[in-house]
Amino acid sequence: MGVEALPVVYAALCVGVLLCVSIKNRCLIKGLLAGAVQGVAALYAVRLLGYAIGIAMPVNLYTLGTGVVLGSPGIALILAAQTIFRLRQAL
Numbered sequence: 001m002g003v004e005a006l007p008v009v010y011a012a013l014c015v016g017v018l019l020c021v022s023i024k025n026r027c028l029i030k031g032l033l034a035g036a037v038q039g040v041a042a043l044y045a046v047r048l049l050g051y052a053i054g055i056a057m058p059v060n061l062y063t064l065g066t067g068v069v070l071g072s073p074g075i076a077l078i079l080a081a082q083t084i085f086r087l088r089q090a091l
Contacts, residue, residue, distance in 0.1 A: 039067030057082075
């Protein structure tokens with residue numbers, strides 16, 4: 001099993017942008033904490049609303065970690081990956 005390069009590059013880019021903006025605004029801890037809370041809130045919003053639109057997003061260690069570290073873009077990355085892999089399986 002190899003690691004795909006695109007999700008890793010996207011994750012690194014998200015973390016880099018978050019750190020640059022937080023350092024520029026001189027609120028590193030507050031910025032990181034706000035991003036973590038936003039990511040977890042996005043995860044639970046997708047989890048709750050996903051039943052209505054047919055998206056299954058499990059809440060486990062990996063999705064919570066992605067939400068805390070990457071925030072909302074990390075949750076969007078998980079949704080995009082699920083969509084892409086679901087489309088590949090259908091073909």
